[in-house]
Amino acid sequence: MKKILITGITGYIGGTIAKKLLDRNYEVIGLVRNENHVQELESLGIKTVIGNIHNEDLIKTAVAGVDAVIHNADSADDAYAVDNFIKAMEGNHKTFIFTSGSAIFGGKENGKRSDFVFTEDFPLTPRLEMASRVLINNHVLQSVQKAIRSIVIVPTMVYGEGLGIKKDSIQIPALVTFSKKKGHGVYFGEGENIWSNLHIEDLADLYVLALEKAKGGSIYYAENGASSLKNIAEIISKKYNLAPAQSLSIQDAVDNFGPAGGYFGFASNSRCSADKARTELEWKPLYNSIENFI
DSSP: OOEEEEESTTSHHHHHHHHHHHHTTOEEEEEESOGGGHHHHHHTTOEEEESOTTOHHHHHHHHHTOSEEEEOTTOTTOHHHHHHHHHHHTTSOOEEEEEOOGGGGOOOOTTOOOOOOBOTTSOOOOOGGGHHHHHHHHHHHHGGGGTOEEEEEEEOEEESOOSSSOOOOSHHHHHHHHHHHHTEEEEETTOOOEEEEEEHHHHHHHHHHHHHHOOTTEEEEEOSOEEEHHHHHHHHHHHTTOEEEEEEOHHHHHHHHHHIIIIIITTSOBOBOOHHHHHHSOOOOOOOOGGGGO
């Protein structure tokens, strides 16, 4: 495999994966919606295709010219785009790596702690709000029956500086911005809910290893550490010289981050083990402290 198509290449995860692949002498093609990014991407050595993930004909043409697709663009909840790629790749034995999201582990605990750690072997029975994500993941994995080398990666809370155009992750910057607005670190409810986490470069390394080593039909959870949301809030208060962290209501979380962000992104638990990736792919993440990167 030499030619890799990446969706979401102007994003945080996609841009970092692209840099890692370029460093390993892969040819990287980015599917981009906005022509304004073309010059910047091409200056980095990335070829571009202008269009979007809902244009079936464009997807068929783009897939025909590459060896593998890494799909990051708004992917976790977009069944239409997934179906476009699977239709385009059916029968060609190419690789399709799909980016999911670890909110599928969330129990809507409203800030209460759970000590259960999910592994890939444990059958998921997600809450209604996240059920479609699991269905999409399973559909991608089952496409191995259509002669597609399909792989699903489930990142947890990602932190650190991206290597592409977008430098910042989602959750930590959102909490920092909201905390600055309030004048103190913020958590919701008890804030004892725990998220697994990992550094963006370790995550991108996992994608490269999956591309090179993973068996079709494999799913990998991605983490290298964990922290409660209350601990993160306290670190934000300390690092930004704010007042001591305080609890806000779950409704405050929903009002500011929407239902998915409020209930799942900041008030649920999302804990998993990445031992499968460490064993099968010999993944060796380097960073294990989210606190150092806030």
